[in-house]
Amino acid sequence: MPTTREQLRRMVAERKPPSRGFAWGELMGALEQMEVGPLEDADVGVLVELLAQRGRVPLRGQPPVPHSMPPEELVQSRALKILAQAGRLALIREDLVRLEREPSAxxxxxxARQLLSRLESEEEA
Amino acid sequence: MSPEAVTQCPCPSGTGKGGVDMHIAEPLAIYSLHFDRGDADSGTVALWSPITDTRLGEQPEWIRDHRAEPIAYVRGARPSVQVSLLANHFVPASFELSAFGRSLSPAHGPDTPIRWLGPHPVTLERTAGWSTLAEPVPFNRPLPNHIGTHSLELQWVAEWTDADGSARQLFLGNSRHELFTTGAPMREGGAGAPPSGAYVPLVRWSSRWCAGLESRKDICDALLRGLPETGLRYGVPAWTVRHMLTVGGGMCGGWYQLFQQLANCQGVTLEGRTLHLVPKDDPRTDEVRWEAMVAVAPGINQLEPSRLTRLQGRFHDCVRYPFAPDEPVELLGRVESRYVFMAGWDDGHCLNFLEDSGRLYLYDACFRTEAVELDMPLPSADGRPVRLGAESSFRRRYLHPTLPFLMGTLRANGRLWEVDLGRNEFGITVGTEQVPEIDIMWTR
Incomplete structure (x- = not known):
């Protein structure tokens, strides 16, 4: 039985999400694992794709409703933090620009504004 | 011409009646009025439809028999309006245009008719068809210098002198406008706001609730008192103002933006903050203090916690705290519906703060009906942990009554009571006021 992290990688590599979708808790658990590290290239691909998909992931069951932002934005927020921690912000410049402008939480x-500013500083240096 | 002469003017039959199949048969009629023309000279507060997400001023706000959208200005402004006329045959090519209506200021007496616009010289481009005046026509006097909602009814008149020297006048129709005067200029581009101005329900509500008020604190208090009138409910999964207005409610992430924008409509800037609980794991015991903040109140315009977003199940409320793992403790099992705000960065409770006259006031649009005055500076939104002792005014005046429980994974009575929302396991819930120290964080 593939882990949720493996299922996420397959979703990106083969454009094939699991037929039953992801359980919210397992999705969050997989993101926590990536946060702890080490982050592999396939994981980076997953995070970049999560941002490109605006946090929309096929889910099963009823995800808990966060209070401060919608679940899709929560997924994007987690992906941003993990990629920032891994120093891979250059891959998601367009997403940072989009998130800074869109009416999100x-x-x-x-x-997004802070990370974009950090990315621009790093590029100037 | 005196205002009295206008009031005696015989109005053509059919004028002012609605209906899309109404034909305009008068020789000359006021056809459309455009206030918010999208430029700085308009001086309007831009109003947006939450349904279409378009600016009402993209078209003339008033089109005879077809459109009558509200308009808004900062109090004391002197509007101008782009006027279009529709002419049939047999009208003079040149005349003076005026609009009369009742005063909006009590000082003039509510029934005193005044000349709001004109006499403004007009030369028609054509005597059959539409003519839009080359320049917007300025009002002769400013709008009331206070916050409020008004009904402005204008009677439009053309006046000229015939070749034989006799004075002539022609009634061009009525226009009626819902008009808002706001307290001060808005700050553009706030969270969840349209690109300019505000969504029209917010300006309408805030201008009515805050009518005649001056102080920033009074304005915010009036807004909080007025919120139940909106019918918007807490606990509906929507996180932006437009979404809330469309589906009838939202989560705190939407409510705090909505409250910020209501205040911004009147030129009052609020600081939004999200309150996060800091979770601390104890690897020796597998305990987590704390996993969530818990609210038991149903929230604004709800009779019971929302079925869409509440957690329902058996909560284990701890009678006393702190307790040692090896000593027996009484747990009150309660099957209830509550709201759970998970600890950490991913969730929290969104609030607003007002700094006024050296004091700090907290506004919780979801759970509180009055401002909470706090003895602390505005919290920095830097995400750094802050430890709250028992004497913290934020705890005593806000946290204890509003989020009365903290949920933790704790050891008690010989077992580990875990929090696992997926399995409807809610650990142990401890009275917030019983906890000696609580670590929190603030973000925007």
Whole structure:
């Protein structure tokens, strides 16, 4: 039985999400594993794809409803933080620009703004 | 011409009646009025439809028999309006245009008719068809210098002198406008706001609730008191103002933006913050203090916690805290519906703060009906942990009554009571006021 992390990788590599979708708790668990590291290239691909898909992942069951932002933005927020921690922000410049401009949760916009600023500073240096 | 003369003017039959199949048969009629023309000279507060997400001023706000959208200005502004006329045959090519209506200021007496616009010289481009005046026509006087909602009814009149020297006048129709005067200029581009101005229900509500108010604190208090009138509910899965207005409610992430924008409509800037609980794991015991903040109140415009977003199941409320793992403790099992705000960065509770006259006030649009005055500076949104002792005014005046339980994975009575929302396991819930120290974080 593939792990959720493996299923996420397959979803990106083969464009084939699991037929039953992901359980919310397992999806969050897989992101926590990536946060702890080490982050492999396939994981980076997953995170970049999660942002490209605007956090939309096929889910099964009823995901818990966060209070401060929608689940899709929460997924994007987690992906941003993990990629920032891994120093891979250059891969998601367009997503950062989009998130800073779109009417998303203030916390997510602020995070995107900070990371975009950091990326630009790094590129100038 | 005196205002009295206008009030005696015989109105053509059919004028002012609605209906899309109404034909305009008068020789000359006021056809459309455009206030928010999308430029700085308009001086309007841009109003947006939450349904279409378009600016009402993209078209003339008033089109005879077809359109009558509201308009808004900062109080004391002197509007101008782009006027289009529709002419049939046999009308003079040149005349003076005026609009009369009742005063909006009590000082003039509510029934005193005044000349709001004109006499403004007009030369028609054509005597059959539409003519739009080359320049917007300025109002003769400013709008009331206070926050409020008004009904402005204008009677439009053309006046000219015939070749034989006799004065002539022609009634061009009525226009009626829902008009809002706001307290001060808005700050553009706030969270969840349209690109300019505000969604029209927010300006309508805030201008009515805050009518005549001056102080920033009074304005925010009036907004909080008025919120139940919106019918919007807490606990509906929507996180933006437009989404909330469309589906009838939202989560705290939407509510705090909505409250910020209501205040912004009147020129009051609020600081939004999200309150996060810091979870601490104890690897020796597998305990986690704390996993979530818990609310038991149903939230604004709800009779019971929302079925869409509540957690329902058996909660184990701890009678006393702290307790040692090896000592027996009484747990009250309660099957209830509650709201759970998970600890950590991923979730929290969104609030607003007002700094006014050296004091800090907290506004919780979801759970509180009055401002909470706090003895602390505005929290920095830097995400750094802050430890709250028992004497913290934020704890005593806000946290204890609003989020009365903290949920933890704790050891008690010989077992580990875990939190696993997926399996409807809610660990142990401890009275917030019983916890000696609580670690929190603030973000935007």
């Amino acid at each position: 203030p916390a997510l916009r602020e995070l």
